[in-house]
Amino acid sequence: MYCRNCGSKINDKAEYCTNCGCKPLNGNQFCQECWNWFAFLFGALWALTKGVWVSPLLAIMLSFFTYGFVGFIYACICGIRGNYMYYNVYVKNKQLLI
Structure with missing residues (x-):
């Protein structure tokens, strides 16, 4: 460990x-799956401040090519899976792509 x-x-x-x-x-200990409003509203910025850096950087790069569409999709994904992404970084020291 x-x-x-x-x-x-x-x-x-x-x-x-x-x-x-x-x-x-x-x-x-386990991760509670529920909607995370801060992760939804702030998306990649929220993820970067929580130490999740792989998926927001990918979303930011893809947003340049899709005129922000991927950014909106990523915000929805953060709202749904934000707690789990943070749990994996904080407890398991593992970065998730999504």
């Missing part, structure tokens, strides 16, 4: 990270 704060490797049964002191999350 890796620390969600500093990224260093820690023991699975450790109560705190030996590097930064952050308490690791247990395996029983």
Whole structure:
């Protein structure tokens, strides 16, 4: 298991990270799927401030070629899956494309 704060490797049964002191999350925690208004209204800007950087950069680049249509679609996707995208970055240290 890796620390969600500093990224260093820690023991699975450790109560705190030996590097930064952050308490690791247990395996029983999950992401609540619901509509995220901030993610919908601010789209790529919201995602970039939350550490999700792969999908908003792709959406911004594609928006230049589609005159903003992809930006609107991406805002809807962020509204629906924003919490899950943030959960994957914060807990699992994994970037999702969408």
